[in-house]
Amino acid sequence: MEINQSNRQKITPFLWFDNQAEEAMLFYTSIFKDSKINSVVRYGDAGPGPKGTVMTASFTLAGQEFTALNGGPSFKFTEAISFVVNCETQEKIDDMWEKLTAGGEESRCGWLKDKYGLSWQIVPPVLLQLLQDEDPQKAKRVMEAMMQMKKINIPALKQAAEQAYSVAE
Structure with missing residues (x-):
């Protein structure tokens, strides 16, 4: 799948979660109008997270794109x-x-x-x-x-x- 880079926003907030990226994305997209889930990348056999869990998720809130990562408990x-x-x-x-x-x-x-x-x-x-x-x-x-x-x-x-x-x- 080819991503059209010319239409992408120049700066995207990147949010580091312990393991709640998918839950947070669903929560935020339920609150804001003009919101959608853009893409979800899940961990596979190579890890490092449990297979099938979200690694990164891209979503849009009121026209603003965000990316969420399940990166573990290192940062708050x-x-x-x-x-x-x-x-x-x-x-x-x-x-x-x-x-x-x-x-x-x-x-x-x-x-x-x-x-x-x-x-x-x-x-x-x-x-x-x-x-x-x-x-x-x-x-x-x-x-x-x-x-x-x-x-x-x-x-x-x-x-x-x-x-x-x-x-x-």
């Missing part, structure tokens, strides 16, 4: 790498947060770790707009509000911005 995920999911509405934030924190853990400021230890940031684009407001007091109040949140709350951010605006008048 850290917060130094995370994936940002831009969510336009509070409903979408709530949905993504619920799905990705299932079996994982909440952090602060829209960050979470999923059940595999992979870090995600679930954020609305309006957050960056509010943090870059030309009124420094408004931006400061939004930052202070965000720092108190685990899951981002768009109405609370907008309320903080408006309170800052009212104080400035």
